[in-house]
Amino acid sequence: MRVAIIEDQTILRDSLARAIGQQDDMEVVAKASDAEDACDLVGKHMVDLVVMDVCTDNGSSGIVAARRIKERYPNTFVLVMTGMPEITFVQQAQDAGVDSFVYKNIRTDELLSIMRSTMEGYSTYPHKKDFCDEMPLNDEEIAILRLVCETKTRKEIAEELYLSEGTVKRHISEMLAKTGYDSILKLAVHAVSSGYIVPNMNED
Template sequence: MIKLYLAEDQEMLNSALVMLLNLEDEFQVVGSCRDGRQALEEITRLQPQVVILDIEMPSLSGLEIAKKLRAANQPLKIIILTTFARKKYFQEALAAKVNGYLLKDSPSDSLISAIYAILEGNTVFDSKLVSGILNEVPNPLTKRELEVLRALKTTATTKELAASLYLSEGTVRNYISAILSKTGTKSRLDAVNLAQAKGWL
């Protein structure tokens, strides 16, 4: 029997995946949770052969858990599940020596197949995800423009933004105009959301 552990913070997806995995005769889900710190504690205690980790969770991310498990030389296979095709995340996953990196919207049987392939010593990365990362448009923003964008996340007005960055309001308006132009967005919020989705912030 292959012991699995699942850490996924979306309750419905967590429950569905546990049911799916337990349908396999050779699989047994020995634990699941929706919090990163709890997951790390339970994985360490339960010693599963395969752990499936959501990339973003409360307390600790899937990537942080993977790094801690590798640092502790835990003899297990690690699969990261994500909705984010971000180059930065993928690079961190590679650095953490994960065995699989899969998209959540993949067919359910692809997760089952990936687990078996990984147990046989293979590494499985979702082809759509890898292709998307390889074809990713590079960040067009300068370091200063990124600083302005970060400040935009918490600052509402141009005046407040200028004060927080020690710039004139005119200079801030110029930066924002350049950011909107380079990102092809129509508003400050759209620019922030795009930059976050692309992993630039």
């Protein structure tokens, strides 16, 4: 199994490379810190499996890179990992064609096992994190909250989501009623500080 590791944290990247390199059926053929380099590395090194972080150097998204890899090299498997409980990463990864998705708090032996099962055609995805249980917001409300986290005004949110300002105001009132917060800014601060929303993550 020819593996590429795309991870911006040097210590984690090197420790993963050592663990993978110790396996009889695996070989690390490429490493990088920026997801922008991932697609080129797959072609250059004939990679079988890419293990890639969501958030990498220079603001690059591993999910965006995964989509490019799956479009250009459909036979290459992609396993995406993250340490953030961002509530839309799992769905974004599924939409991009990512084969497996894991959180970084798993053990190394679990990761190796998932890498092998992914190569055998079995997808692994986590259950949704507890933000939606804690704060049961629908997709439109989450989209509004994300834009609030990006410091957009109500008018800008309305324009971006093709809604009226009155509709945005109504949604915000409903979000506050659901969550018990008395301010949308307080809710936004909680969402960002907890890692449930990562502002300005480009999905394109």
